[in-house]
Amino acid sequence: MKNHIRACAFAVCLLCAAAFCLCLTGCTSSENTSQAETLITTSLGEDSLNEDLVKIVAQDLAMLEKFSAASSVEELVLNDDGTITYIAPIDGDLRDEMQVRKESNGDIVLDIQEGDVYNEMTYTASGKLLLNGKEMGSN
Helix, strand or coil: CHHHHHHHHHHHHHHHHHHHHHHHHHHHHHHHHHHHHHHHHHHHCHHHCCHHHHHHHHHHHHHHHHHCCHHHCCEEEECCCCCEEEEEEEECCEEEEEEEEECCCCCEEEEEEECCEEEEEEECCCCCEEECCEECCCC
């Protein structure tokens, strides 16, 4: 009987944890949506605000969070080829221009142009962080 009670208590704890995680995911999603709407409105004007663009920008911001870069984005640019460049000021006139994409294998790739310097950061599906193909923290 004690094992049955423990199993039930454990199941309830798991359900509560899952519900909490879902709640947090919803909050993050609404935060990303709100930030996406603000970025689009300030960068492109209110006429550019549409559901599809908001969804794409919100998803990109969620991926940028993997690199701790979402909060630094202050502007976006729609490129002629349909990609979006996110701009984060660094210092003075220096700024990061970033494009984010999700690869078919689940990796998230961040292309960063900072002045004349280009870097590619990858957050792998297995949780590793790579800079220009080399694992961060390794030689």
